Amino acid sequence: MMQLTLEFGGGLELLCESKKIHNVNVEPQNGSDKLIMKDLLAWVRTNLIKERPEMFMKGDTVRPGVLVLVNDCDWELSGQLNTSLEDKDVVVFISTLHGG
Amino acid sequence: MDETGAKPKRSGARLCCTCNQRRAALKRPKTLEQICRECFYDVFEEEIHQVIVTNQLFKPGERVALGASGGKDSTVLAYVLSKLNKKHNYGLDLFLLSVDEGITGYRDDSLETVKRNEIQYGLPLKIISYKDLYGWTMDEIVKVIGLKNNCTFCGVFRRQALDRGAAFLKVDKLVTGHNADDIAETVLLNILRGDIARLSRCTSITTGEDGPIPRCKPFKYTYEKEIVMYAYFKRLDYFSTECIYSPNAYRGFAREFIKDLERIRPRAILDIIKSGENFRISTTTKMPEQGTCERCGYISSQKWCKACVLLEGLNRGLPKLGIGKGRISVNDSEDRNGSDRGKSIASKQCGTLDF
Ligand SMILES: [Zn+2]
Ligand SMILES: [Zn+2]
Ligand SMILES: [Zn+2]
Numbered sequence: 157m158m159q160l161t162l163e164f165g166g167g168l169e170l171l172c173e174s175k176k177i178h179n180v181n182v183e184p185q186n187g188s189d190k191l192i193m194k195d196l197l198a199w200v201r202t203n204l205i206k207e208r209p210e211m212f213m214k215g216d217t218v219r220p221g222v223l224v225l226v227n228d229c230d231w232e233l234s235g236q237l238n239t240s241l242e243d244k245d246v247v248v249f250i251s252t253l254h255g256g
Numbered sequence: 257m258d259e260t261g262a263k264p265k266r267s268g269a270r271l272c273c274t275c276n277q278r279r280a281a282l283k284r285p286k287t288l289e290q291i292c293r294e295c296f297y298d299v300f301e302e303e304i305h306q307v308i309v310t311n312q313l314f315k316p317g318e319r320v321a322l323g324a325s326g327g328k329d330s331t332v333l334a335y336v337l338s339k340l341n342k343k344h345n346y347g348l349d350l351f352l353l354s355v356d357e358g359i360t361g362y363r364d365d366s367l368e369t370v371k372r373n374e375i376q377y378g379l380p381l382k383i384i385s386y387k388d389l390y391g392w393t394m395d396e397i398v399k400v401i402g403l404k405n406n407c408t409f410c411g412v413f414r415r416q417a418l419d420r421g422a423a424f425l426k427v428d429k430l431v432t433g434h435n436a437d438d439i440a441e442t443v444l445l446n447i448l449r450g451d452i453a454r455l456s457r458c459t460s461i462t463t464g465e466d467g468p469i470p471r472c473k474p475f476k477y478t479y480e481k482e483i484v485m486y487a488y489f490k491r492l493d494y495f496s497t498e499c500i501y502s503p504n505a506y507r508g509f510a511r512e513f514i515k516d517l518e519r520i521r522p523r524a525i526l527d528i529i530k531s532g533e534n535f536r537i538s539t540t541t542k543m544p545e546q547g548t549c550e551r552c553g554y555i556s557s558q559k560w561c562k563a564c565v566l567l568e569g570l571n572r573g574l575p576k577l578g579i580g581k582g583r584i585s586v587n588d589s590e591d592r593n594g595s596d597r598g599k600s601i602a603s604k605q606c607g608t609l610d611f
Contacts, residue, residue, distance in 0.1 A: 166328070167496040168482065220515035223484055230282035230485070233270055233290055251327075251496070252437075253511070254483045 158243050162200065166251035168222070169175050171212055172204045173186055180204075193226070194237040196247065211251070223250045262349075272300070277424035279491070285479045293489050300486055304474055305340050311461050313472050316347035319427040323418055324352040324373065324381070327365030327496040329433030331373060332474060332483050335492055337431065338377050352423050355417045356385035357410060358393020371494040376493065386420035387412055390567055401575040412562045416554055422469040433457060434473045437480040437518075438526045441510050443532035448484075448510070452535075459532040466546060467555055 162178045169176045185195035224231040225248040270280045271291035275504040280290035324330045340347050354370045422430045446455035462472040517524040549561035569575050
C-alpha cells in the first residue's frame with residue numbers, strides 16, 4: 157500500500173468535487189511490486205474523477221494541456237507514464253486550459 | 257532550498273543544463289532543455305524582457321494598463337511586468353484594468369483574485385462594468401438572448417470596455433496576456449476561416465496603433481506551459497474556471513489540435529506563429545475607413561459602432577439585431593465603406609481572444 161498526495165489545480169479540481177488535495181492509498185497494480193504513473197492515472201480516473209473525465213484524460217494518458225509534476229518535478233523529465241512512484245510522493249495535476 | 261519541501265525524485269534526478277548544480281524541475285517546450293527552478297525564472301523573465309526591448313513595446317514614462325482577468329496569463333503578466341519594470345527601470349506607471357461583465361459565480365469570483373493582485377503587486381486597479389457602461393450585465397443579456405450568440409456581445413462589449421477603461425486611466429498602452437498558444441490558435445482559426453485581414457494582423461505584437469489605444473502582447477512567444485509552471489512554482493494566486501457562458505466548441509477544437517501538435521513537437525507552436533507572420537498576402541481589400549460612432553463616439557467604420565447596434569437591439573427587444581449575416585439595419589443606408597459589410601461578427605466565438 158502506498159500513501160500518496162494528489163493535488164488538482166487549474167480547474168481540474170472541479171472534476172473531483174472541487175477538492176484540490178487528496179490523500180490516498182493506492183496499491184501497486186496488476187500484481188506488480190511497483191506503481192507507475194500509468195497505473196495511477198487509471199486509478200485516479202476510476203476513483204477520483206467524478207465528471208467529464210475527457211477533461212482529464214485522452215487515451216491512456218493525461219489530456220494534452222494537463223501538466224503533471226511528481227514531487228515538484230515535471231514528469232516529462234522522469235519518463236511520463238513510466239515514472240515510478242514511491243510512498244509519500246506528491247503528484248500534482250494542473251490544467252492549462254482554463255481561463256486566461 | 258525547495259520552497260515546498262518536496263522530496264527529490266531519487267531515480268532520474270537530473271541536473272539543470274544551465275547551472276549544472278541544481279535538480280532540473282521542468283523541460284522547456286521551446287528548447288527541450290531541462291532546467292532548474294531558479295534558472296527557469298531567470299530565463300523566463302529575461303526572454304520577456306528581450307521581447308519588450310527588441311520590439312520597443314514601451315517608452316520611458318508611459319502609463320500602461322494591464323488587462324487583468326484574474327486568470328493565469330494576466331496574473332503572471334502583472335507579476336513579471338512589475339518585476340521587470342523595477343529591475344530594468346522601464347519607468348512605466350502600471351495599472352490593472354478589469355472588466356466586470358456581470359457574470360455571477362464567474363466574474364465576481366475572478367475579480368476577487370484581481371483585487372488580491374492589486375494588493376500583492378501594489379498596482380492600482382480600475383474595474384469597469386458592463387452594467388455601468390451599457391446598462392446591462394451579461395447575466396441579463398443571456399436571459400434575453402439565450403446562450404447562442406452571447407459571445408458576440410461579450411466580445412464586442414469587452415473590447416470597447418477595455419478601451420474605455422484605458423481612456424479613463426489615461427494610459428498610453430494596453431497590454432494583454434495573450435500567449436504563444438493563443439496566437440498559434442488564432443492563426444489557425446483565421447486560416448480555417450479564410451480571414452486574410454485578421455490573419456496578417458493577429459501575429460502583430462502591437463495592434464491598434466491607429467485606434468484609440470495601442471494594445472500589445474509581451475507573451476507573444478511565451479508558452480502556456482511555462483506560464484502555468486511559473487505561476488505554480490511561484491505560488492501565484494490566480495483564478496481558473498471557465499466562463500460559464502462560453503461553450504466555444506470550434507475554438508476548443510483548434511486549441512486541442514494545437515495541444516496535440518505540441519505534444520508531438522513542442523516547437524510547432526512557434527512554427528505556426530512564424531507561418532502566420534510569413535503570410536504576406538497582398539490584397540486589394542481596403543481596410544475600412546475609421547470614423548466615429550454617431551451615438552457614443554467610439555471608433556467605428558460605420559454610422560454606429562457594433563456595441564451600439566447590439567445595444568439598440570437589446571433595448572428595443574430585438575436582440576438578434578447586429579448578429580448574423582451583416583444585416584445591420586441602422587447602418588445599411590449610410591455605409592461608410594463597403595468592405596466591412598456582410599462580415600458577420602457572429603463568426604467570432606469569443607471576445608477574449610479577439611485581436
Ligand atoms: Zn539551474
Ligand atoms: Zn464569451
Ligand atoms: Zn457606439
